[in-house]
Amino acid sequence: MNNWAIGEVELTSPSYIEFSVKPNDISDRLHDGIVQSIRGVNDFVYCNISWNITVIFRVSKIRNQGYDGNLSPNSLDTINRMIFTAEPMGTVVDSKFKPGVLRSPMVGMPIYGADEKVLSSLFSQIGDHLISLGPINNYPKVKPELNLSKILTSHIAILGNTGSGKSTTLRVLLDRINSVKKHLKRSARFIVFDVHGDYSNLGFAKHLYMNKMHLPLGKLTVDDWESALLPSEKSQKPVLRRAIQIAHCNLSGQRFIYAILAKMAVADTTQESFVTLKRAVTKWYEKIYPNDEAALNKWIQHFTEIENQESLMNKLDQVLDGTSFATIDDVLMEKSFYKDDISLTDFKESFEITFGEEEVQGDRRARINTETMMSRFRNLDSRYGGPKGILNRMNGAEISLNQQDLKGSKFWIVDLTGLDDDALRLVSNYLARSVFENSLHFSNQHRNKIPFNYLYLDEAHRYVLQSQGVESSIFERIAREGRKFNVYIGIISQIPSELSKIVLSQTGAFFIHRIQNSLDLNYILANVPSATNDLVSRLPSLPHGTALLSGNAFDIPFELSVEAGEYGEASKSISPIH
Numbered sequence: 001m002n003n004w005a006i007g008e009v010e011l012t013s014p015s016y017i018e019f020s021v022k023p024n025d026i027s028d029r030l031h032d033g034i035v036q037s038i039r040g041v042n043d044f045v046y047c048n049i050s051w052n053i054t055v056i057f058r059v060s061k062i063r064n065q066g067y068d069g070n071l072s073p074n075s076l077d078t079i080n081r082m083i084f085t086a087e088p089m090g091t092v093v094d095s096k097f098k099p100g101v102l103r104s105p106m107v108g109m110p111i112y113g114a115d116e117k118v119l120s121s122l123f124s125q126i127g128d129h130l131i132s133l134g135p136i137n138n139y140p141k142v143k144p145e146l147n148l149s150k151i152l153t154s155h156i157a158i159l160g161n162t163g164s165g166k167s168t169t170l171r172v173l174l175d176r177i178n179s180v181k182k183h184l185k186r187s188a189r190f191i192v193f194d195v196h197g198d199y200s201n202l203g204f205a206k207h208l209y210m211n212k213m214h215l216p217l218g219k220l221t222v223d224d225w226e227s228a229l230l231p232s233e234k235s236q237k238p239v240l241r242r243a244i245q246i247a248h249c250n251l252s253g254q255r256f257i258y259a260i261l262a263k264m265a266v267a268d269t270t271q272e273s274f275v276t277l278k279r280a281v282t283k284w285y286e287k288i289y290p291n292d293e294a295a296l297n298k299w300i301q302h303f304t305e306i307e308n309q310e311s312l313m314n315k316l317d318q319v320l321d322g323t324s325f326a327t328i329d330d331v332l333m334e335k336s337f338y339k340d341d342i343s344l345t346d347f348k349e350s351f352e353i354t355f356g357e358e359e360v361q362g363d364r365r366a367r368i369n370t371e372t373m374m375s376r377f378r379n380l381d382s383r384y385g386g387p388k389g390i391l392n393r394m395n396g397a398e399i400s401l402n403q404q405d406l407k408g409s410k411f412w413i414v415d416l417t418g419l420d421d422d423a424l425r426l427v428s429n430y431l432a433r434s435v436f437e438n439s440l441h442f443s444n445q446h447r448n449k450i451p452f453n454y455l456y457l458d459e460a461h462r463y464v465l466q467s468q469g470v471e472s473s474i475f476e477r478i479a480r481e482g483r484k485f486n487v488y489i490g491i492i493s494q495i496p497s498e499l500s501k502i503v504l505s506q507t508g509a510f511f512i513h514r515i516q517n518s519l520d521l522n523y524i525l526a527n528v529p530s531a532t533n534d535l536v537s538r539l540p541s542l543p544h545g546t547a548l549l550s551g552n553a554f555d556i557p558f559e560l561s562v563e564a565g566e567y568g569e570a571s572k573s574i575s576p577i578h
Helices: 116-125 166-179 222-229 237-248 251-266 272-288 294-298 311-319 329-330 344-358 371-384 421-438 444-447 474-485 503-507 518-527 533-541
Strands: 005-012 015-019 029-031 035-037 044-050 053-064 083-093 096-099 110-113 153-159 189-194 206-209 300-302 305-307 411-415 455-456 487-493 507-512 544-548 558-561
Touching: 044 083, 044 116, 053 251, 053 533, 096 116, 110 558, 166 189, 166 487, 189 421, 222 237, 222 371, 222 421, 237 329, 251 272, 251 311, 251 329, 251 344, 272 294, 272 311, 272 344, 294 311, 344 371, 344 455, 371 421, 411 503, 421 455, 421 474, 421 487, 474 487, 474 503, 503 507, 503 518, 518 533, 533 544
Parallel strands: 153 487, 153 507, 189 411, 189 455, 206 411, 455 487
Antiparallel strands: 005 015, 005 110, 015 083, 029 035, 044 053, 044 110, 053 083, 083 096, 300 305, 507 544, 544 558
16 A cells, blocks of 8 residues: 555544645655545545555545644644544555454554555455445545445345436346346346336336236235235235135035125024014125025015015025034135135135125124225225226236246336326235245255346335334345345335334345435444444435445445436436426
8 A cells, every 4th residue: 555644643543544644745745647636525545554454434424623622722733633533444454455344543653645546446355346336435536346246145225215326227227237137147137116107218128017017816826915905914904805705606606605794693692673684684695696585585574574584594594504614714725715816806805705704703893994905995996996097907917036937137127107106016015025935936045047037117216115013024025034045125215204113124235325304314324234323314414416325235335426327317307497
C-alpha cells in the first residue's frame, strides 16, 4: 500500500476510532499520476497495526477539534486540527483481505489515506471478477467487482423509497448476470414477479402474461387460500379448510352429503320454529330430489304435532342405503369421490355446505363471523372468475414455473400487472410454493441435480408478510430452508417495515437505497447485518441510483452508484409539462 499519512489515532474503541488531522496533511496531491484527495464522509483510510496486518476504516464523521469545547477559544488547535471518526471495515493480513477486525490500533498510531489504487486492489480481492454495478461513492474510478457467487447463494433484498432506484438496480443486476450466463449452470432460472410492468424492457428475458393464463384451482392448497383470504385463526380458518375439503368432492359424493345434512337438519332441536326448521331441511332435500317433493310437502306441523316425519326420513335414508356413511367425514374419506379438477363454482357450493354443517350443529353466526374472509373470496370471484379471469380454467394455459416449462431462457418475467392484493397474494404464494415443492423431490444424494431457482419479488410488502399464525408462510419457509434446495428469493420493497422479519433475517445481500421513513429506518437498523447507526443515518440523504450494499454477501459494506444506462429511463416519472 502507498502510505499517505494524514493523521494519528486519538481514541480507539471496539466500534470506532477517532484520529486527528491537520488541514495541510490532507491537501490534494499528485502521486504516480493519481490525484490523492480526502473528500470526507465515506472515505476509506487504514492503519498498519504490524508489518503484515492492516485495518481498513470508513470515515463516518468529521468535526473541528474545538467543537467539544474542551479547548480554549483562542487556541490555534481549533483551526489547525480536525477530528475524524471512522468505523472498522476489515483487515488485510499478508496482503489478503478478511472481514472483521483482529486488533484495534493504539493511540498515536498513524492513519493513512486510501487512494483509488489502494481501493481498486482491495475490492478486487473480495469479488470474483464477474460483475460490477458501478463506482464507489467518493471514488468514481473505483468500480468494485462483486462476489456474484455469494450473491447467488444468498437471499437478497433491494429496499428504498419510491423513485430511489430499486427497480433499476434489479434490472442492472439481471443484465450483468445475463452477460456472464455462460458461467452459470444450465438449470439456473431467474424469475421476476413484475407487479407494475417495470421489467418489460428486459430484452433478454421471456415473459409469462398472467392475464392470458389461469391458476389451476385444484392444485391450490390451504396455505395458498389462506394467504389470499387472510382468515382469522379461530373462527375462519376451520371454515376455510373444511370448504376446501368439500370442494374436492364430486357430485356423487355431494349427494350423500346433502342427505346427511338434511337428516342433521331434521334432528336440529335448536331451531326457533318449525318454519325455520323446514326451510333448512328444504334447502338440502331439493338438491337430492329436485323433481320429487311429495315427502317434503307432507311433512307439516298440525297444531303442536309434526306429521309424516318418518316418511321424510325414509326418503332421505334411501339415498344412504347400502353405504356406511353416517357423517360428512365418512363421505370425504371415500377416495372414489375425490376430484382434482375444480372451479370457483365448486368452491361456492362447498362454502354453502360448510355453513350448512355449522348451522345444523347450532352455530348460527358462522356466516357473520367469516364475513371478512368471504368478502375477499367474493372479490376474487367477481374480478377473476369471468371468461378472461385467472381463476377461470378456460382462460389460456395453466401457469407453471417448472423447469420443463421454462425453456429457451434463463430469465423470465411473470407479468402480474393489474392484480389486486388478494389475487397477488394467491398467485405469488402458489407459484413460490410450487417451485419450492418441485425442488423438494430431490434427495440429498442427488443435490447436484437440483435446479437453481431465483424468485425476485417486486412490491414484496404486498404479499411477503409476517405470518399471523403459528405456521410460517411459504416465503418464510424458503428463507429458512431454500438454500438446501437451491431456491432463493429476492425482496424488492419500498416499505421494509411491513415485510416478514423472518425473511429479512435470512437475507444475505442488501441493496438499500434512499429511505426516509423513521419506522423503516429503525427496522433496517434492527434487522440488517452490518447496518450501523452511521450507515443508516446516511440513507435519507442518498441520491437517486445510489445504494448501500451490506450483508454477509459483501465483505465490506459500502455505498455504490449504480450505472444504469438505458435501464434508468424505464422508471423515470413522465412530466405533464411540455
